[in-house]
Amino acid sequence: MLTLTASSVPDGDRLSPVDHLDAIHDAFSYGGVRDTLRNTLEYHLGLDSDDWGYWLQAEPHGMGSAADDGERTGMNACYTHLHVGVYFDAAATSLDLRSVGSEFERVIDKHVAECDSAGVGGHDYTSVDDYLADDTGCISLNADVQNLGSYLAAYMGGYTEELLDKPIEYLAWGALYWSAARRRTSRSQTVNQAICADRCEQRAENEETGQVDPHGERIRWDDGHGADVVCSCCGSPWTIDQDRLDGPPEPETALDDDLRWAAGATAPPPNPEPDRSLAERWPSADSAWSYGESPRKALIRERVQGYLDVHGQDVSLPSILAHLNIDPSYKEFVGEVLNGTEQPESESIDRRRREPQFGYELKAIVDADGNEHQPGGGGVDMVQLELPVAYIIENTRLANDLAQGEIFRNGRTGVATHDPETIARGFVNNGITDPDVADRLLIVDDYHVSNPDMDRDEPRPCMLPLDER
Structure with a gap:
């Protein structure tokens, strides 16, 4: 069991509970503590991926007693810590169980390094002599666990009250996770299986x-x-x-033959030849590009080659996977890079600009009435889109900026607002899409004109209808 936490007042400044839990969870994400945990178990302990799993559970700092305010947690109420239950087959590793505990120290070190608000003081494992005997520190081992679910339920599920009977701090802590859209628990694929x-x-x-x-x-x-x-x-x-099972079931060849006969094909299509160019493999494409490998593989290749430039070529595959925190699913690809396999060359074709096949090119189509039409390219004709609300705003007095004391009013509905889009949308909803009609129905009230204390004694010309200017 690994316990990961962080200070609520790093450097003397109080962190909000949401920023605090974000920092802890982000440190565990891919590229952080999670990858170090995997490398510790698979490369340092020598376990296969199906020999171990983890169950992460977020918990609030101790709630004390719901009935006794004196046992509450004070300033650390609503703050988070993580329990990471790591379930593994001890018989599958060559190390004795007491030596296994020290291997998990690198996981704690990674959390302290990745989480800015985590400190060594809250994760001090140096005072623990035996991880099997001491279960109060950030690392503890239990060799008697046979059922992961039952153990973690007993270890981390100690709240038996109804929801509304739980301490108010617990309800507030749960509300933080809900508002931040954070999951309070996550499990590895092995545990889910x-x-x-x-x-x-x-x-x-x-x-x-x-x-x-x-x-x-x-x-x-x-x-x-x-x-x-x-x-x-x-x-x-x-x-x-x-x-x-030795392999996937053989396909029903008789059914395949019937399907090919129904499709008019006498034989299955041949497999594409790997040495053919992109243009030969895709003769119908106007343009195409092949970049050889995915961006993820390109990034891994760059990191591996950079590591080899610094540390030399005498590096084992498990070692470089562990040092660079590379997902084991890419181990075959990393092995190819270590063996000197070059990056596939990029390839592209562009048939959009080519000389006419018959010495001429279609410029236009002229119909029987002499009207000229541009030849279609086989795609969609593009036209300028006039949105009705924007069209009314741009072609009426709604396009003018209001001065102090002025307000737009819909003469049909009586609705008044300073927002031109609201007035224009009201016209459109009433079926008025002609800007001339909308402008006649538009009223601009000017409260400064009727107020003798104001400088303006007549409406601004730009806000008057055309027939009144």
């Missing part, structure tokens, strides 16, 4: 659900991301031996 499998097992035990097969009894091949062999009932690969 375990939860899905557990739910599948419970459905099989409940006669009312109609599911008779327990989790993993029936399996199927899944071509999506992640594991290939999954439970047919819930789609989770949790605890399912991936060797139970």
Whole structure:
């Protein structure tokens, strides 16, 4: 169990609770503590990705007693800390459990480095001699956990009151997460798969659900991301031996032949030749570009090559993945970069500007009446769009800026406002889209003209109708 927190008064300045929780959660995001946690487990402890998982849960600082104001948290009420429950197979690592605790120190160090308001004082693990025996620090180990969900529910779900019976600090803290659109909990894919499998097992035990097969009894091949062999009932690969299926099922060739016959094709289309140019692979395109690899891969290639320029070529694949916090899904690509594979060359074609095939080019089309029409390009004809509200504003006195004491009035509805768009929209909603008609119905009231204390004794000419100027 890792506990991550931050100071509410870094450098003596009070942080708002929202800024405080944003700083803690942002530090855990990709490129931060989460990647360091993954690298610690997979590269330093040698675990496979399906041998571990995490459950992150945000909690408010201790609420004390709802009935005793003397036990409240004071100035730190409504502030956040994170519990990160890391569930892993201890038998899958070569280290003893006591040595494992010190490996998680780099995760705490990463949080202190990434979160500006986090300090060493709140994450001091140096005073802990045995992470198995001491569960009060920012790192603690429990070797007896068999069920992650039950353990975390007991560890972090200690509030049993009804919602409105909870301390007011807890309600305010929950309102902060709601207003900031923050999730108070997140889980790794492995933990989500375990939860899905557990739910599948419970459905099989409940006669009312109609599911008779327990989790993993029936399996199927899944071509999506992640594991290939999954439970047919819930789609989770949790605890399912991936060797139970050798590969995806063979396609129904007879059905494929029938489909090709129905489409008028006697044979399936040939696979594109990899050595053909972009123009040969896409002969119907007016223009096309091929940049070789995705922006994400280009960024990874640049980071790896920069690292090699500084540290030399004698670097192992796991080491460079760990040092650069690169997602393990890119390990094959990083291996190719380490082996010296060059970046694919970019390629482009542009057939939009080419000489006429027959020595002439269509300029215009002349109909029988002698009217000339421009040839269409096969696309959409573009015309200037006149929006009715904007059109009325631009072509009536609504386009003039109001002076002090003036106000627009709709002569039909009697609505008065300083906003020209409101008046124009009122005309349009009443079916008046002709600017001349709208201008005749437009009234400009001038309160300064009727007030002897003001300098203006007659309306401004620009605000008078055309027939009164």
